[in-house]
Amino acid sequence: MGRGDLTNAEWDRLESFLPRGGARGGRWSDHRRVINGVLYRVRTGVQWRDLPERFGPWETVYKRHRRWSADGTWQMLLSKVQAAEDAAGRIDWDVSVDSTAVRAHQHAAGARKTAPAAVPQKGVRPRTNQADPVLGKLTVRLEEVGQIGECLGRSRGGFTSKIHLAADGRCRPLALLLTPGHYGDGPQLQPVLEQVSVPRIGVGRPRTRPDHVLADKAYTSRENRCYLRRRGISHTIPERLDQRRHRHHRGSRGGRPTGFDREHYKKRNTVERAINRLKGFRAVATRYEKRAYTYLGTVTLAALIIWLRT
Structure with a gap:
């Protein structure tokens, strides 16, 4: 076993959830070896063609990763691990929300653009399916995971993407959302919290509501606070100085001051530590x-991997 590969205990937690049959009824190559190959690439960032031979043909590893990214297998495995942790009472539901910008390599640009499959009817939202020559007929509806286009935004330094995430109190990502790098943080609070869904083991609906939400000043908008109150979620979000002045100028029409627990806000560092763990890959x-x-x-x-090893 190489450094960074799945341990026996980690493999035992994942093996029962993996697909059994391959494409067109064939057999998959060894799942453990292929997953270790994907992990090696995610951890080191090497080109797919430079994968060590011990992981088998690089095309197999590459296509498996793309297929499982498209059909939601990676997300399914993450949900299964989260469900087991929640059943054992090991999730801290004081959730922190933040984002991080990611520089895109020059090779990330230039994806082939495809036209919509059909002309949308009046009042119907156009489809955003992306045809993938590697996956054949398998397509992806990007709006199902909150994505529009290829999520590349321009900045002075080039192309960037932004990862929005909600992390639990133990610095583990509960939900992930990808947007272009120039998108603001505040409007993404509601979409990223809508992605929080931890299934129950046995009977019951998935848990989608945190006990408490912490966020920085970028998320302090009236719309976000109304959304959290409507869902019955307590929150700790500091108020910007300009908003405070505007409320004072409006007098009694400005409403009551927002509550802010300075001691509880110190716990918001958990999402920063979760981002550091993610960017370790x-x-x-x-x-x-x-x-x-x-x-x-x-x-x-x-x-x-963070959930498996924390």
Whole structure:
């Protein structure tokens, strides 16, 4: 077993959830070896063609990662591990929300653009399916995971993407969202919290509501606070100085001051530490993938490893 490969205990937790049959009824190559190959690439950031021979043909590892990123297998494995942790009472539901910008490599640009499959009817939202020559007929609806386009935004330094995440009190990502790098943080609070869904083992609906939400001043908008109150979620978000002045100028129409617990706010560092753990994987710290769903699969796999090893 190489450094960074799945241990026997980690493999035992994942083996029962993995797909049994391959494409068109064939047999998969050894799952453990292929997953270790994907982990090696995510951890080191090497090109797929430079994978060591002990992981088998690089095309097999590459195509398996793209397929499982597209069909939601990585997300399914993450949900299964989260469900087991929640059943054991090992999730701290004081959730912190933040984002981090990721520089995209020059090879991440230039993805082939495809036209919508059909002309949308009036009042119907256009489809954003992306055809993938590697996966054949398998397609991806990017809006199902909150993605539009390939999530590449321009900045002075070049292309960037942004990872929005919600982390539990033990510095583990609960939900992930990918946007172009120039998107603001505040409008993404609601979408990223909507992604929080931890299944129950046995009977019951998935848990989607945190006990408490912590965020910095970028998320202090009236819309976000109304959304949290409507869902019955207590929150600790500091108020910006300009908003405070505007409330004072409005007098009695400005409403009551927002509550702020300074001691509880100190716990917000958990999301910063979760980001540091994610960016410990070099293929996460720099985006090399052209397709947004493939990069999201890379980030999801890194989050899965964090859950397995924390």
